[in-house]
Amino acid sequence: MLTIIWAGGQPGKISELRRMTQAEWDLLRNDLPTNVKTYIDCDEDTILISHPDFSEKELLDISNFDGLKFSDGLVPVITKDENGLFLMQAFSNLESLELSQKESMGIYFSRSRNQLWRKGDTSGHIQKLKRILSPKDGSFVVYEVEQEGAACHEGYYSCFFREQDRSGTKNLVPEIPFLGK
Numbered sequence: 001m002l003t004i005i006w007a008g009g010q011p012g013k014i015s016e017l018r019r020m021t022q023a024e025w026d027l028l029r030n031d032l033p034t035n036v037k038t039y040i041d042c043d044e045d046t047i048l049i050s051h052p053d054f055s056e057k058e059l060l061d062i063s064n065f066d067g068l069k070f071s072d073g074l075v076p077v078i079t080k081d082e083n084g085l086f087l088m089q090a091f092s093n094l095e096s097l098e099l100s101q102k103e104s105m106g107i108y109f110s111r112s113r114n115q116l117w118r119k120g121d122t123s124g125h126i127q128k129l130k131r132i133l134s135p136k137d138g139s140f141v142v143y144e145v146e147q148e149g150a151a152c153h154e155g156y157y158s159c160f161f162r163e164q165d166r167s168g169t170k171n172l173v174p175e176i177p178f179l180g181k
Contacts, residue, residue, distance in 0.1 A: 003046040003076055003089050004028075008054045010039060010160065011084035015054035017076055017140045039086075039160035040170055042152050046089040048160050059133040059142055065097050067138040074109060076140040079151065082130065087151035088159040090117075092141060097132070104129045106145050123181065125149030155181040 002025050006015040020028070025047065029038070032049065039048040068075050074091040081087055090108040092100070096116050100107040106119040106127030120126030127145035134141050152159040161176040 001045075005046065005048045005078060005086065005089065006054050007048060007050050007086065008052055008056055009084075010037065010048060010050045010086055011080070012050060012086075013054075013056035013084070014059065014078065014142065015057055017078065019076070034166075038164045039173065040162050040164050041089065041159040042154045042156070042161070043159075046159070047164075048086055057135050059135055062132055062134045062141075063101070065094060067136075068097075068134060068141065069138045070094070074111070075138075077108060077143055078140060079106060079127065079143045079145055081145060081147045085158060086160055087127075087145070087147055087157070097141070100129055100143065101132060106143055119151075120149070123149065123153070125151065125179075127151070150179040150181070153181070155179055 001019050002022060004018050004020060004025065007013065008015060033051060037050040039050065073093050077090050077092045079087045091111060093109040096107045096109045106129055108117045110117040126148050129143055129145055131144040132141060133144065150157055152161065156176050156178050158176045161173050162170040163173050164170050
């Protein structure tokens with residue numbers, strides 16, 4: 001499954017988040033306006049579609065997690081820095097959300113390792129959590145963080161360090177610095 005994020009820019013405001021199959025994405029991408037920018041994350045399982053005409057989804061500060069829509073115990077989390085730059089997308093369970101709130105750190109649930117994942121435990125590239133937001137429908141969460149070092153395990157400040165053109169070619173985004181692993 002892919003996670004698709006619609007945004008009004010990079011940095012920008014979130015318009016929508018949807019999960020879909022590769023086949024669904026292949027059909028949808030043909031119908032996108034020609035002037036959208038498409039960014040691919042490092043694991044190629046999250047796609048950020050950027051266009052200035054995409055509307056902004058209202059996000060609310062949340063302090064409890066009762067209204068969130070968990071699927072198989074997980075909710076998608078979009079992580080942005082204080083300037084609105086999209087850094088990464090991951091998943092959290094209730095425990096990681098509660099710990100993030102308690103410790104003011106970016107803490108997630110690793111699906112591949114099936115365990116909690118504290119951003120920066122091995123790399124030292126931590127996320128100081130400033131705010132937790134969610135749309136009214138509780139379909140996803142946004143962590144607004146102060147990023148120290150690289151958000152991406154590849155060593156880039158953001159996981160969205162490549163732009164994909166219509167032909168499928170992926171090019172580095174010069175505005176996203178490589179900081180080292």
